[in-house]
Amino acid sequence: MQSLAVRTTFSAPRAAGRVAARRSLTVRASSEPINPNIKKDVDKVVDTVFPKDLDGKPQAVYCRCWRSATFPLCNGAHVKHNQATGDNVGPLIIKASD
Amino acid sequence: MQSLAVRTTFSAPRAAGRVAARRSLTVRASSEPINPNIKKDVDKVVDTVFPKDLDGKPQAVYCRCWRSATFPLCNGAHVKHNQATGDNVGPLIIKASD
Ligand code: FES
Ligand code: FES
Numbered sequence: 001m002q003s004l005a006v007r008t009t010f011s012a013p014r015a016a017g018r019v020a021a022r023r024s025l026t027v028r029a030s031s032e033p034i035n036p037n038i039k040k041d042v043d044k045v046v047d048t049v050f051p052k053d054l055d056g057k058p059q060a061v062y063c064r065c066w067r068s069a070t071f072p073l074c075n076g077a078h079v080k081h082n083q084a085t086g087d088n089v090g091p092l093i094i095k096a097s098d
Numbered sequence: 099m100q101s102l103a104v105r106t107t108f109s110a111p112r113a114a115g116r117v118a119a120r121r122s123l124t125v126r127a128s129s130e131p132i133n134p135n136i137k138k139d140v141d142k143v144v145d146t147v148f149p150k151d152l153d154g155k156p157q158a159v160y161c162r163c164w165r166s167a168t169f170p171l172c173n174g175a176h177v178k179h180n181q182a183t184g185d186n187v188g189p190l191i192i193k194a195s196d
Contacts, residue, residue, distance in 0.1 A: 033184060033187075034179075044180065045188050046188040050193050051194070051195060064162045066162070081129075085130050085131045087130075088138060089132060089142070092160055093147070095147065098149065
């Protein structure tokens with residue numbers, strides 16, 4: 001995770017010396033990981049779909065929110081993610097025929 | 099975008115009154131949108147792939163990092179995202195045959 005340490009330092013003179021206040025907090029950079037926990041042991045999660053994976057079904061729905069418990073398939077977890085964050089992500093649907 | 103405002107306020111007495119320092123900064127919550135700018139005018143970005151979309155090619159590569167300039171196709175932008183954030187996301191590859 002990329003993070004950015006921000007330190008706020010303030011000092012003001014007073015009669016007998018100086019007062020200093022230091023606060024340190026960690027701020028996530030705006031560019032941060034989008035995959036919280038899928039296959040974090042691999043450098044890059046790439047999945048491949050073959051025609052046979054549709055298994056005779058008319059379509060298969062693949063996750064692009066990285067929050068599905070059935071990844072790489074979509075399990076609807078994008079709905080909760082979108083509600084919680086105001087995001088608008090959704091799956092990729094693969095159809096067997098036009 | 100979900101965000102959390104953090105205010106740091108500090109004041110110290112001095113001879114003639116008070117000194118106050120205020121700093122305000124915005125901290126993104128850990129649960130945040132993963133799509134920065136693709137089709138932000140729609141509630142949910144869902145794409146559908148048909149066999150004809152492969153257009154005779156052996157495979158097509160679809161983006162799951164939400165950073166491709168050719169979304170829904172992958173253009174390799176996941177590499178920069180992964181390097182910048184320590185993430186490990188990658189595309190979904192659809193093959194025409196096994
Ligand atoms: S669960 Fe991830 S896109 Fe649906
Ligand atoms: S550009 Fe998004 S997964 Fe490759």
